[in-house]
Amino acid sequence: MSKMALISGGSSGIGYSLSRYFAKAGYTLLWVSLLPEEIEVSKKKLLQEIEGCTIHTLVEDLSITNAAHKVHQWVTKNEWSIDVLVNNAGFGTYGYLSNTPLEKELKMVHLHVVCVYEMTKLFLKDMTNKNKGTIINISSNSSFQPTPKLSTYGATKAFVTHFSRSLNEELKMQQSKVKVICVCPAAIENTNFKKSGNMEKVRTFQGIAATTVEEVASDIWKGFSGGKDFIISGRKMRMLYRISGLLPYRFQQFLVRKEIKEIA
Ligand SMILES: NC(=O)c1ccc[n+]([C@@H]2O[C@H](COP(=O)([O-])OP(=O)(O)OC[C@H]3O[C@@H](n4cnc5c(N)ncnc54)[C@H](OP(=O)(O)O)[C@@H]3O)[C@@H](O)[C@H]2O)c1
Numbered sequence: 001m002s003k004m005a006l007i008s009g010g011s012s013g014i015g016y017s018l019s020r021y022f023a024k025a026g027y028t029l030l031w032v033s034l035l036p037e038e039i040e041v042s043k044k045k046l047l048q049e050i051e052g053c054t055i056h057t058l059v060e061d062l063s064i065t066n067a068a069h070k071v072h073q074w075v076t077k078n079e080w081s082i083d084v085l086v087n088n089a090g091f092g093t094y095g096y097l098s099n100t101p102l103e104k105e106l107k108m109v110h111l112h113v114v115c116v117y118e119m120t121k122l123f124l125k126d127m128t129n130k131n132k133g134t135i136i137n138i139s140s141n142s143s144f145q146p147t148p149k150l151s152t153y154g155a156t157k158a159f160v161t162h163f164s165r166s167l168n169e170e171l172k173m174q175q176s177k178v179k180v181i182c183v184c185p186a187a188i189e190n191t192n193f194k195k196s197g198n199m200e201k202v203r204t205f206q207g208i209a210a211t212t213v214e215e216v217a218s219d220i221w222k223g224f225s226g227g228k229d230f231i232i233s234g235r236k237m238r239m240l241y242r243i244s245g246l247l248p249y250r251f252q253q254f255l256v257r258k259e260i261k262e263i264a
Helices: 013-026 036-049 068-079 102-130 151-173 215-223 234-245 249-259
Strands: 005-007 028-033 054-058 084-087 133-138 180-185 231-232
Touching: 005 013, 005 102, 013 028, 013 036, 013 084, 013 215, 028 036, 028 249, 036 054, 054 068, 054 249, 084 102, 084 215, 102 133, 102 151, 102 180, 133 151, 151 180, 180 215, 215 231, 231 234
Parallel strands: 005 028, 005 084, 028 054, 084 133, 133 180, 180 231
Antiparallel strands: none
């Protein structure tokens, strides 16, 4: 039986580009996304590109209570065994907290925090029983420092980074063969993320550390294949990350403020 990769948000952006690598390596793909039409279009596209690839899909709103359990039940009912879980589904909101939409942000908190926690916990148990498997959690470079106008988004991603890296250390202490990889991409020019978060005019997507979805997927695949557990993507962000610790906090925040603002 072929290996299986379960990818939330597999039908677009990072999830889709990463799916191409897994499919080419012979993995069966399991996608969980929100929009049925988009899943069908993306599935057709990938099946045309990669001969012999298998994709199973589930339409599920992962930002609501019990969604992770439904995904786990779908997998269990089909007697599938997951080798790689990618917690990737996500979206952003942009603006001063006094103006951002409450309901949308609550959904984002659920999707990035509660759902990532539950999916990790449910599938970790299965992987621990087999003593093999990898969980890849997609965080963000906005988890590294305060991100004004992305305060809720950045805080949810700080949870993802801290949780993933701590859990991976825990697994090392237990001498487990299960691994958690934390991925922190820089702002990506060419996914739906900018549009869905009303960030089309925000400078960071063309700014000093911006990257592309192709570079991010390639970095994740190389890191996954090369045994990494912390991946900063892409190249410009990796350089900035190395020097940022040497910069005074005020200067770091000056740069962040310049980046997270609208282009006139
Ligand atoms: N783009 C960036 O600049 C950037 C930078 C750092 C980190 N990230 C992170 O990377 C991840 C992927 O983002 P992307 O750039 O690839 O954006 P994207 O193209 O908008 O993809 C997001 C995916 O998440 C799915 N999704 C969103 N809300 C969902 C929900 N409630 N239930 C189920 N699925 C849902 C979407 O499904 P539908 O299409 O069906 O709605 C879509 O497949 C996110 O976690 C994001 O925070 C992005």
